[in-house]
Amino acid sequence: xxxxxxxxxxxxxxxxxxxxRSFLTLLGIAxxxxxxxxxxxxxxxxxxxxxxxxxxxGTNVISVxxxxxxxxxxxxxxxxxxxRPLTLDDARALERLPHITGMTATVWGxxxxxANGRLRRTTVNGVSADMLKVFSIKVRSGQFxxxxxxxxxxxxxxxxxxxKEELFGTANPLGAKVHVGGMQFRVIGVLExxxxxxxxxxxxxxxxxxxxxxxxxxxxxIMKIDLSYEEGVRAAGVxxxxxxxxxxxxxxxxxxxxxxxDMLRTxxxxxxxxxxxxxxLGSISLLVGGVxxxxxxxIAVNERTGEIGLLVALGAxxxxxxxxxxxxxxxxxxxxxxxxxxxxxxxAQLIHLLVPALPVHTPLSFVALAELIAVAIGLLAxxxxxxxxxxxxxVDALRAE
Numbered sequence: 001x002x003x004x005x006x007x008x009x010x011x012x013x014x015x016x017x018x019x020x021r022s023f024l025t026l027l028g029i030a031x032x033x034x035x036x037x038x039x040x041x042x043x044x045x046x047x048x049x050x051x052x053x054x055x056x057x058g059t060n061v062i063s064v065x066x067x068x069x070x071x072x073x074x075x076x077x078x079x080x081x082x083x084r085p086l087t088l089d090d091a092r093a094l095e096r097l098p099h100i101t102g103m104t105a106t107v108w109g110x111x112x113x114x115a116n117g118r119l120r121r122t123t124v125n126g127v128s129a130d131m132l133k134v135f136s137i138k139v140r141s142g143q144f145x146x147x148x149x150x151x152x153x154x155x156x157x158x159x160x161x162x163x164k165e166e167l168f169g170t171a172n173p174l175g176a177k178v179h180v181g182g183m184q185f186r187v188i189g190v191l192e193x194x195x196x197x198x199x200x201x202x203x204x205x206x207x208x209x210x211x212x213x214x215x216x217x218x219x220x221x222i223m224k225i226d227l228s229y230e231e232g233v234r235a236a237g238v239x240x241x242x243x244x245x246x247x248x249x250x251x252x253x254x255x256x257x258x259x260x261x262d263m264l265r266t267x268x269x270x271x272x273x274x275x276x277x278x279x280x281l282g283s284i285s286l287l288v289g290g291v292x293x294x295x296x297x298x299i300a301v302n303e304r305t306g307e308i309g310l311l312v313a314l315g316a317x318x319x320x321x322x323x324x325x326x327x328x329x330x331x332x333x334x335x336x337x338x339x340x341x342x343x344x345x346x347x348a349q350l351i352h353l354l355v356p357a358l359p360v361h362t363p364l365s366f367v368a369l370a371e372l373i374a375v376a377i378g379l380l381a382x383x384x385x386x387x388x389x390x391x392x393x394x395v396d397a398l399r400a401e
Contacts, residue, residue, distance in 0.1 A: 022332065025289075025292050029337060030289075033344060060233075061134060062229065062238060062260070063226050063257070064094070065255065066223075091128070101228050102130035103228075109124055111216070113167065114178065114180070115176055116176060125205055125213070126212060140193075141174065145208070153210075161191060161203040162204045173190065242257055286373060290333075290380065293377070326382045333377055338371070341367055341370060
């Protein structure tokens with residue numbers, strides 16, 4: 001009976017006896033594992049980046065927009081079945097619902113903004129005083145729009161960080177007059193920079209009271225109502241309250257409700273599939289490495305026929321011979337996997353250093369899974385050659401030698 005320590009030494013000697021051949025086999029597995037680690041790191045990095053972009057404005061948000069999208073019938077998808085608008089009264093009614101912590105009624109348009117002798121075309125958003133609370137935005141200087149009755153809302157304006165730079169440069173804009181479409185507004189604040197969101201520059205915008213935006217763009221209704229709700233409250237429950245309230249006010253469900261929670265869950269599922277697909281592409285290299293192990297182990301069995309015959313003649317059980325060759329295959333794949341982990345992680349960090357804009361993240365679960373896959377491939381690839389070795393007849397094996 002061969003001791004486990006002796007079996008391990010025999011496997012290691014077999015690997016070191018043909019250094020170049022063993023190294024090339026290790027390299028095949030290493031390249032496969034490195035490809036999996038690198039691609040999944042990029043995929044996971046993009047996953048986290050996209051979710052962070054969506055959650056930077058808070059996760060407990062419900063949006064209500066006018067019109068209900070048809071999911072059946074002859075109307076084209078995306079075309080509302082009703083043109084009945086949402087009103088400021090609707091927004092105020094939703095604001096009073098249980099668990100609601102903030103509400104902003106939004107109207108937007110694109111206009112020329114004239115101030116400080118400079119003209120700039122930008123997005124002008126009509127919003128409510130709670131917009132900062134709903135979307136987790138902060139004011140850099142001055143203050144945000146005050147909570148005033150819609151009918152008496154004063155013509156105040158808050159500037160995005162980039163729009164402030166475009167119109168006023170380094171000068172203090174607070175108290176300055178801004179002209180938009182024949183209306184005059186007074187600047188009372190500047191928001192902190194938020195950067196870009198899905199290609200939209202969030203800082204290149206101006207914010208005015210919703211009622212003033214309805215007047216500016218001559219609109220009868222609100223384009224969207226956003227609500228924030230308490231932590232720990234289920235989005236479905238709040239959504240049901242919003243639906244029943246608006247249905248009672250309108251007489252039917254002529255609006256569309258979108259919850260941030262559902263959107264993030266759907267988005268996360270899509271990104272998970274994307275990460276898995278990218279990882280599967282990298283796994284093709286692992287399969288190639290597995291073919292290499294099968295080839296090398298088959299050659300090893302042919303070369304060591306006499307050794308196998310001698311072991312059988314000395315009384316070594318078939319399972320011991322099977323274990324010797326399986327151990328050699330697993331050792332090759334495990335060592336190759338470790339090389340691949342170091343290579344893949346190093347390449348991922350190098351790419352992140354060279355291209356900081358490209359998000360890269362390597363979870364420990366991916367590292368452990370890649371190593372387990374490498375070992376499993378070595379085990380599967382070594383089964384057939386090992387079984388062939390274990391079934392050799394001692395007399396035939398010694399005669400062949």
